[in-house]
Amino acid sequence: xxxxxxxxxxxxxPISRGAEELLIVSGYATxxxxxxxxxxxxxxxxxxxxxxxxxxxxNYDGLTKDVHEGFKQLVYTQSNTALSKFQCQYICQGxxxxxxxxxxxxxxEPVEAYTGSANYTQAGFSxxxxxxxxxxxxxxxxxxxxxxxRDSIYCTHSEVEENIxxxxxxxxxxxxxxxxxxxxxxxxxHVKLSLLARDGETGRRSGLxxxxxxxxxxxxxxxxxxxxxxxxxxxxxxxxxFSVITDDNKHLILRVxxxxxxxxxxxxxxxxxxxxxxxxxxxxxxxxxxxHDLERYGRTDVDFYKLDDEHFYMDFSx
Numbered sequence: 001x002x003x004x005x006x007x008x009x010x011x012x013x014p015i016s017r018g019a020e021e022l023l024i025v026s027g028y029a030t031x032x033x034x035x036x037x038x039x040x041x042x043x044x045x046x047x048x049x050x051x052x053x054x055x056x057x058x059n060y061d062g063l064t065k066d067v068h069e070g071f072k073q074l075v076y077t078q079s080n081t082a083l084s085k086f087q088c089q090y091i092c093q094g095x096x097x098x099x100x101x102x103x104x105x106x107x108x109e110p111v112e113a114y115t116g117s118a119n120y121t122q123a124g125f126s127x128x129x130x131x132x133x134x135x136x137x138x139x140x141x142x143x144x145x146x147x148x149x150r151d152s153i154y155c156t157h158s159e160v161e162e163n164i165x166x167x168x169x170x171x172x173x174x175x176x177x178x179x180x181x182x183x184x185x186x187x188x189x190h191v192k193l194s195l196l197a198r199d200g201e202t203g204r205r206s207g208l209x210x211x212x213x214x215x216x217x218x219x220x221x222x223x224x225x226x227x228x229x230x231x232x233x234x235x236x237x238x239x240x241x242f243s244v245i246t247d248d249n250k251h252l253i254l255r256v257x258x259x260x261x262x263x264x265x266x267x268x269x270x271x272x273x274x275x276x277x278x279x280x281x282x283x284x285x286x287x288x289x290x291x292h293d294l295e296r297y298g299r300t301d302v303d304f305y306k307l308d309d310e311h312f313y314m315d316f317s318x
Contacts, residue, residue: 001127001238010102010114010133011037011125012044019104019111021050023145026120027057027098031070032241032310033121035253038074038083039241039267050085053120054145054152056097058090062165066311069251070243071155074268083268089152092163097148100124102133103141113141122240122310169245170307180249182305182313190305191229193264195277201291208277208289210263210270218286221274222263223302230261234306237261242310247317250276254312280316 011022034053041048055063055071071088091097100119104112116133118124124131153163160166169175172186182188197203203224205213211220225235235256236242244252255267266272275285281297283289294300298318305313 002122002240003125003127003129003131006118006131006133007040007125010118012040012046014104014112015041015046015049017112019049019106020047021052021105023101023103023105023142024051024053024120025056025097025099025101025145025148026053027055027096027100028061028124029053029055029120030122030243030310031067031074032243032253033125034071034074034086034088035268036122036239036241036255038086041084042082048082048084050087052087052089054089054091054097054149056091056099056148058096058164059092059094060096062167063090064167064169066169066243066245066251068155068160068164068166070253073251073253075156077268077272088155089149090155090160090164091148091151092153094148094151097151099144099148100133101136101141101144103138103145105142110138110142113138115141170311170313172305172307173245173313175249178249179317180245180247180313181317182315188305188307188313189234190303191232191234192301192303193223193225193229194301195223195294196291196300197224202289202294208274211274212288217271218288219271219274219278221270221277222258222265223273225256225262225264227260227262230256234304235264235312236309239267240310241267242312244304244312244314246276247313247315248280252276252314277316 074086102114113136114133115136118131172183207224208221211218241253241255254264281293283293303315
């Protein structure tokens with residue numbers, strides 16, 4: 001579960017006091033935390049802000065490729081959604097930065113700042129960790145941010161791979177010719193989810209056709225999640241975001257939501273999942289998906305493999 005008081009103090013409440021931008025220095029950070037944070041601000045109907053993140057330990061530990069791709073995706077896709085603006089940089093020279101610092105800006109001036117032990121990750125702001133964050137001098141914090149920013153590179157920079165070591169996605173995955181597959185014999189826990197309703201057809205206004213109704217974006221979609229799997233603990237619940245690498249080497253950020261945790265969605269934009277599956281099966285963007293479209297493609301279900309509590313592999317290959 002999330003540590004809501006810590007989240008509200010550090011990441012939410014300053015917005016209600018007029019803060020417009022959040023500058024973050026965090027030794028470690030994840031795109032799932034950034035997407036959760038931006039989605040949370042939107043769902044609370046608060047004014048959108050700018051978030052500028054510097055990940056501090058990248059010139060020491062490097063990054064896995066999926067984390068790097070996740071940050072890039074947030075930068076590229078948030079401009080097309082009603083979400084806060086996101087920017088991400090990596091420390092690439094000088095000593096590594098292990099600090100955790102959250103600085104709120106208003107009219108270009110620092111107005112509040114917090115420091116402590118919590119990294120900008122969902123784990124760092126969960127009740128599963130004992131973390132401590134306290135207010136600190138906003139101007140001193142801003143000066144520190146500016147000093148470490150000089151040693152950083154944008155995550156979208158063309159020379160990132162020359163400055164940061166990008167590590168393989170996961171030891172149980174292997175990639176070849178743009179496709180990713182699970183390494184056989186690893187015993188990774190997995191589930192198979194049907195894309196069809198109980199009658200053997202696609203949902204008329206649910207599942208891959210969730211957006212097929214007046215006033216909705218027609219690509220909106222979700223993957224149906226049976227109650228027994230939702231209750232099993234396989235997927236994170238309580239609207240926690242999780243990262244997915246697909247067999248065709250795409251990166252998605254998903255979460256479980258809706259009543260009784262019945263749906264897996266792309267929370268930053270519910271159309272991303274529908275666009276993904278329509279592209280895979282060769283159906284026009286925004287078109288109704290029929291069961292025979294899936295059958296023609298070669299399968300009516302999708303496999304999820306659990307790599308850890310926040311990282312999954314999704315196989316829709318035929």
